[in-house]
Amino acid sequence: MAARHRGLLLWAAAVQAPWLIHCAGLHDGGLRVPTVEIAPGVLMPVLSIGTGGTESHDSAEITQHWLGLGGRGIDTALVYGDQAVVAKTIASAGLQREDVFMTTKIAGCGNTEANVQKDLRDLNTSYVDLMLIHYPMGGNCTEAWGVLEKYHAQGVLKAIGVSNFKRSDLEPLLAAARVVPAVNQIRLNVLDHDDDTVSFTRAHNITVEAYSPLGRDSHKIPKNTAIQGLAV
Numbered sequence: 001m002a003a004r005h006r007g008l009l010l011w012a013a014a015v016q017a018p019w020l021i022h023c024a025g026l027h028d029g030g031l032r033v034p035t036v037e038i039a040p041g042v043l044m045p046v047l048s049i050g051t052g053g054t055e056s057h058d059s060a061e062i063t064q065h066w067l068g069l070g071g072r073g074i075d076t077a078l079v080y081g082d083q084a085v086v087a088k089t090i091a092s093a094g095l096q097r098e099d100v101f102m103t104t105k106i107a108g109c110g111n112t113e114a115n116v117q118k119d120l121r122d123l124n125t126s127y128v129d130l131m132l133i134h135y136p137m138g139g140n141c142t143e144a145w146g147v148l149e150k151y152h153a154q155g156v157l158k159a160i161g162v163s164n165f166k167r168s169d170l171e172p173l174l175a176a177a178r179v180v181p182a183v184n185q186i187r188l189n190v191l192d193h194d195d196d197t198v199s200f201t202r203a204h205n206i207t208v209e210a211y212s213p214l215g216r217d218s219h220k221i222p223k224n225t226a227i228q229g230l231a232v
């Protein structure tokens, strides 16, 4: 798969114990992406396409190709500034809201209420499958989490989680949380892994989701000769 889709460096990939992976799921007969249960009753495809980073100006094309392949997990964020484009691309592919698994993010821990509302408005949706705090900055993350818990209780956010959280960020949040984060989405690939964060996250039964699982430009995984040696 890595060889066939070498151009797509933006996957977010869930890393989970194999026995938690279900093979039923969201696909249209093309690409069949297994799902993992990240929270009670919430099945997330183990691969989502990322629309952000330096590529967000191409997010219509990226989303359109992914949907065309049969991918149904889409990962966007408030700070990517492309949520309305992503929503339009899904609609023009003839898909209904419930056909896709949508992950989006709020920009840190400030203005949470307003940022959740903006995400919903930009995505033109009444619910988000997985809402993440993008990074543990800007405001009080325990308070931000409380706001996400409120929307979760209302069913507006089907699952809630965090991104770029280390052990020291998770500890205070877990101490106050009523809902344990479903996911911690972190940069994780063979050349770049924070093992302490991974083990702490998994020890709390939080699904580790890797972003840039093939690395980004600085890592040059596709060009790394040691990895190429393993891939053949």
Ligand SMILES: *[C@@H]1O[C@H](CO)[C@@H](O)[C@H](O)[C@H]1NC(C)=O
Pocket: 037, 038, 039, 040, 041, 205
């Ligand atoms: C871990 O989380 C998953 C997803 O919600 C759940 O199905 C499972 O029962 C949990 N395991 C433990 C040991 O709490």
Ligand SMILES: *[C@@H]1O[C@H](CO)[C@@H](O)[C@H](O)[C@H]1NC(C)=O
Pocket: 088, 091, 124
């Ligand atoms: C938002 O979604 C509704 C269907 O739920 C659709 O009728 C409407 O055209 C969409 N609006 C935009 C701006 O895409």
Ligand SMILES: *[C@@H]1O[C@H](CO)[C@@H](O)[C@H](O)[C@H]1NC(C)=O
Pocket: 140, 141, 142, 143
């Ligand atoms: C963050 O908010 C929580 C809940 O209101 C509070 O208990 C905690 O002291 C705050 N943390 C900081 C660093 O202000």
